Amino acid sequence: MAGLEGVEQPRQRMGATAAKWAPTVEDERALKAVELFGNPAEEVVRLPSRPESAATARRLAQSVAQRQWMLPLQCSENVVLLVSELVGNAVRHTGARIFGLRMRRPRPCWVRVEVQDPSRGLPCLMPVQPLDVSGRGLFLVDKLSDRWGVDLLPRGKTTWFELRVAER
Template identity: 80%
Template sequence: MAGLEGMEQPRRHGSATAARWSPAVEDERALKALELFGNPTEAEVPLPSRPESAATARRLAQVVVLRQWGLSPKMTEDAVLLVSELVGNAVRHTGARVFGLRMRRRRGWIRIEVRDPSRGLPCLMPVQEMDVSGRGLFLVDKLSDRWGVDLLPRGKTTWFEMRVADR
């Protein structure tokens, strides 16, 4: 194999890692989540109360905010992060088996809602620099324009809204 001397061989480890995560792979996973769970702009999407549902919710938000609504990458990044925080809170703190995800857009605003069967209210806690948890609602408060909780006869909806520029 004299002709191959000096040529760099592809590294298997690096290419395997690249195959696991890339923008194209993530985009494909996002579209698959939309196909499997439904479109949260058309109806509330029920998701199982498991940690991996945060990834599903992030993918759904990515597809809706970036592709369907055509909003900026920065707004998409913030919305995806905040969806993850609301979902994480629903999974960790409500004891629910299932929660619902809904995304709405109206003139000048987007609204993302997570509904769960618990009537326990989320609490915005002061955050210290070295805290390793408890930052979820702090991030929601800082990155959204407004947020809140609507109590329902059976549970609650925690939501946030962000201002968007309409074309």
């Protein structure tokens, strides 16, 4: 590198967290998440209530939506985004140590995603202003899903959304 002697160059770090994004890398991470935590399309997957669990939940949702159910790209991206929003709410607002993630196909043209937590506090859809930097989670769920809601349980609740899936 002629002419750059004495100028500090940025270091290239190679590691799991610094790896560049690529579809194949994300695919591998999604498969690894299913291997480690289970398949939310087959059973309720229990995850620790920590911020990094949102990434795990996204990977699980991606694996089910794209590989198992082979949903159209836009639909699978919406599923992944909305899973992230519901998980983020469960982690931030419930005080839970663990939450559950479940994905189902109740009917051929529908996807249902459920996030269970031990809190009976109800989520609240707040008005969103253009410059708001937070509080958009349920707004996105409301706008992108066909329907959503909360089922109270004897100990806790299930917050869910459903998306209609176009036939291929």
